[in-house]
Amino acid sequence: TGSCTSPTGTVTLDASNTVATFTLTPGTTLQPLTLYTATVTGATSLSTGLPLASPYVWTFTTGIPPT
Numbered sequence: 001t002g003s004c005t006s007p008t009g010t011v012t013l014d015a016s017n018t019v020a021t022f023t024l025t026p027g028t029t030l031q032p033l034t035l036y037t038a039t040v041t042g043a044t045s046l047s048t049g050l051p052l053a054s055p056y057v058w059t060f061t062t063g064i065p066p067t
Helices: none
Strands: 009-013 020-024 035-040 056-061
Touching: none
Parallel strands: none
Antiparallel strands: 009 020, 035 056
16 A cells, blocks of 8 residues: 555636636646545635635546556
């Protein structure tokens, strides 16, 4: 078994503030075939400078690495 770490990254919004993109911190790797839960906390500042009203949470599963 490997160690469990929490990958970190940044979330950016497009110019219209409608599409968010999550980018992993450089050097961060994700394990293949693993379910991850991402959380953007309420301490995060929106483009308006205001904090989120509540955390935003989503899940995703990584695939098989290319060979």
